[in-house]
Amino acid sequence: MNINVEFSGGMELLFGGVAKKTIQISPTFGGNPAKISDMIIWLKDNLLTENVDLFIQGDSIRPGILVLINEVDWELEDGPEYELSNNDTITFISTLHGG
Amino acid sequence: MESGNQRVTCIKCKVLPSDIKIRQANFCKSCFQLNFITKFKSNLARSAAPQTEKRPNLLVAFSGGNSSRALLQLCSDFQTPGSGTKLQQKYNEMLILHLDESAIFEDQDAEKSIMEIIEKYPFKCITKKLEDVFSSSRYSKFVSKTTNSKGLFFSHSLEKETNESPKDLLVKLFEGIKSTTSKEYMLECIKHHLLLEAARENGCEVIAVGNSATRIAVKSILMTSEGRGFSLPFDVGAESTLEEDVYIVRPLRSSLSKEIVYYNNLLGLESVTIPTFSTKANANSKIMSLGYLTENFISGLDLEYSATVPTVTSTVGKLKVNANATTNKKCLICLAPIGDNASTWRKNVTIDSLDNTLKELKDDSSKIDENIKDENLVNVENSLCYSCLSLASDTENDTILPGFVQI
C-alpha cells in the first residue's frame, strides 16, 4: 500500500534532505495489519541516512519527535499501534533544538 | 477524516474532535491556535522595557529554527494586526536580526533560505556575522589565553597574529576549544554579545528571542550542570535585566516546542535547520554533547511525566537574582555577574580539567619561567564565572579570544 511520509523541522536532514515521499510498504507485517511502528522500522532500514540514535530510542521513536497521522497528533490515535490505511499521510516533525 | 469521529472532543469548544494533545489537554486546530496566540500576546504585553520617553523599538532575533520562525510570525502579527483589530502598538518599530553562522558551518543554502523568509516581512533586517567579534575595525586589541603554574592568564596577542582575517580567527577559536559542549557554550556567548551590540547600534531597547518552555527547561538543567546556576534568572527568566539599556524578552516561554512546531505546521511556516556542533559531532561519532544529552533527557522525561517542562520552567521563573549578583563585577567573557563567593566556592570544588592542566604545567617548569616574565599577563581567575573558567581551561593556550573579551 501507499503511504505519504513527510519530514520537517529538521527531520528531513535524517532522510537525505527529502521533505516528502510516497513509499510502498506491505499491508501486513508478520501476518498482522501494518502499524506505524512497522513503518518506522521500515524507514530506519530503507530511508534513514544518519545516526539511528537521532531517530529511534529503545524500541520506538526518539522523544521530541512529533508524529501526525493525517494531521492529527498520534497521541490522540493509537500512537505506534495505529494501523495504517492506504494513502495515509504520516508527518514527522522534530521539536528538538539539537544544541 | 473518518477516524475523527472516535477522537476525544476538544476541551475548549466541546464540539470538534481534537487534533492535538498539549500536556493533558486535547484541542481542535482552531482552539489550539487561539490558545497559543493568546499566551504569546499576554507574555509580550506583560513584558517590561527600559524606561524611555518614547515607545521602545523591538529587535526580533531570527535564526531560521522552529522557535524563532514562530516568533517572527507572531511578533509581526502583534506589531501589524489585521484590519478590524484595534491597533495598540506596544513597540514603535520592529526590526529583524539575523546572525549569519556560515563562517563556521559553511551552509550557504541555509543562509539563502533564511534571507528568503525574512524578505517576506516588511521590516528592516540587520545581519551580523559571527566573525564580527574579530573585526579589526571594531577592536584594536585581542587577548589570548595562557595557563601556567601560577594560574590562568589573558594577555594581549602579538600584532602579527591578528593580521589574519576575522573569519580565520573565528575558525581558529573553535578549533582551539576542545569539547563540543565548550564550543556550543562559546557560540552562545558570541551570539549573546552580537544580539546586544545589534540592539544598541540600532536603537532597540527590547530584544525578543524564541526560547520555548522546553528549551528553557533544557537550558536550565544544562547551565546548572555547567555551574552557571548563579546567573540562571538572567539567562532564562521571563526577561533579562542584566543590561540596563536593553531587555531580552522570551514571549514563547510558556509554550512547549511541540506547540511551536504544530503551529508552524498549521500555518505552513517553513523553518531552516542550521547545523550545530552537536549535529556535526553526532554525524561522525558516538560522542554527544551535554546539550544533546540534556535535551534527550528532558524530552524523554516529559513524555512520561507531562509536568516535567512546566515544573522546571516555573521553578526557574521564580528564582530571584541574588542581591550580590547585581552589585558585583561581570565575567570578562559572558558578562554574567560573578558572585562574592565565586572564587572561594571554586577553590572548594574540584575542577578536574583545570587542576590537571595546572599540574601538567607545574611538572614542566622550564617553559613557565619564560611566560611569567611577560608583564603583559593578567591573572583572570577572579574575573571569570565558573562556566567561563571551565571554558578557558578547555581552550588551547595562545588561542585568540573574541574582541569583546578585554583586559
Ligand SMILES: [Zn+2]
Ligand atoms: Zn475546539
Ligand SMILES: [Zn+2]
Ligand atoms: Zn562567564
